[in-house]
Amino acid sequence: MKTIKFLFSSLISNDTVINESKHKPWWLAIVMMIVSCFVSIIPIFTSIMSVNGGSILTASENYNIDYSLKKFSLDYLTKENLSFTVENGQLIYNDSEDPTNKNFKAEIKHGEDISLLVYYVDYQTSDEVQYGSFDNMMNTKIKEFKTAYPTGAENKSYMYSMLILGKEKVYLYLYGAKAESTYTVGADGAISITNETSTGNAFSGTYEGIDGDLTNLKNFVYGDNDSLKAEHAYSKWQEFFDKAYAKPRNSLAFKYSGILLGFNVIIAFAMSLMIFLLSRTKTSIRKFKYLESLKMVFFASLSPAIVALILSLIMPSFQSMAFLMCFMLRLVWLSMKATSPSNNQTATRK
Known part of the structure; x- marks a missing residue:
């Protein structure tokens, strides 16, 4: 029960992350980071996977490709x-x-x-x-x-x-x-x-x-007259392009998501190093070990991922940068809270 309370509290409270994360098991911190990373790539993954190859034929500006494909089908495929x-x-x-x-x-x-x-x-x-x-x-x-x-x-x-x-x-x-x-x-x-x-x-x-x-x-090309044949052919071309694009689209989605996952993990390690180094300055009363800093970052990662997911749904153009910005913003606040002298007066280290 205490762990569940900690997890919910860590979504919004930097104090909870700073004071309690070092007492929690490592496997839980890793699970939190993994969940956060996967939540963060949901928008971009679903965005890429929702693209159909046939949409190039049905776009508002299709450069008369509908006419051209119909004519090609009637003139040559027959x-x-x-x-x-x-x-x-x-x-x-x-x-x-x-x-x-x-x-x-x-x-x-x-x-x-x-x-x-x-x-x-x-x-x-x-x-x-x-x-x-x-x-x-x-x-x-x-x-x-x-x-x-x-x-x-x-x-x-x-x-x-x-x-x-x-x-x-x-x-x-x-x-x-x-x-x-x-x-x-x-x-x-x-x-x-x-x-x-x-x-x-x-x-x-x-x-x-x-x-x-x-x-x-x-x-x-099939139908009782040229008009029906042309419409059926165009519909088949859309289906053809949809299926032809399926494998490249899937590869792109997994490749891009993998790159983002790796980048997010790198940011987590870099920010944990920043917190560790800041805690070693003369002005910081708290002195964190690097692994303690890393656990703090992992436990602090889920709420930025959730916020980034919501922002990406509202502003799709923000998808690729949403988690990065939200994650770094929270970690900057967390590092200031953890290492600022004014916030460290009652700090103890176990």
């Missing part, structure tokens, strides 16, 4: 000779009329203007020898695609929205009207893009989460 199928986490393209051709390009137009470029990029053994990895190859290919429509001015190119169906990953780049790239070409032919205008959203995902009828892009 062709008997063309197939795009997901097999073992890879997208395989086949043209029965030209089986040796493993690359695909389509220009989708809205009136006279290009609204979307669709590419399929294969990855073979020869590509691995040349580039080293699929990602390296795609970095080169994407630069080539962004500079493929010269404006007439030196080292400038028009850019159009691009759907790149790579063998191992899918990419979507959205651009506004009259988007342009400025680039340089090195002596070895390598392209470096120095500026891009009218850029919109970008997406990349993998095929590892693609299953069911999504594994064959021909299944996207």
Whole structure:
């Protein structure tokens, strides 16, 4: 019962933390710190996990990607000779009329203007020898695609929205009207893009989460008329992007949360060292051992985590810094309380 009372009191009372934490077991202090760290990452973790890949298609400004994907689906996914199928986490393209051709390009137009470029990029053994990895190859290919429509001015190119169906990953780049790239070409032919205008959203995902009828892009197009076919196809594309983004999103959420966890622990050790050093000054009557300072910090961590959680719900833009600021603020107050001569007159050390 005394332990429960201490835990509740430690949420708001620095005196309780200072005077009683050293008498509590170490395992309890560690549990408090672990709980605090996990509470502190809830906002950022849930924020990342709530992002769906298909949202790039439904954003208020989607650069006519809805029209473009519908037209691409009706014009190309219905062709008997063309197939795009997901097999073992890879997208395989086949043209029965030209089986040796493993690359695909389509220009989708809205009136006279290009609204979307669709590419399929294969990855073979020869590509691995040349580039080293699929990602390296795609970095080169994407630069080539962004500079493929010269404006007439030196080292400038028009850019159009691009759907790149790579063998191992899918990419979507959205651009506004009259988007342009400025680039340089090195002596070895390598392209470096120095500026891009009218850029919109970008997406990349993998095929590892693609299953069911999504594994064959021909299944996207069905219905009694072109209008229904287009709507069904667009809905399938949203589902496709949702599943393609699932693994990268999950990896990002755990990676970012892990970084924050590590950073929070480092801050805890750094602040405990500060309290320890301040207690060793001539003006401080209390003289804490380092491990006593560390226990104080651990027990003081939960209330900042709870406050940070509430603040993050109210102000989502504050998520990444909320716990850090609240934690450090409380520890500064705690260190002042613990080491200030005016607060130490009755202090004793056991």
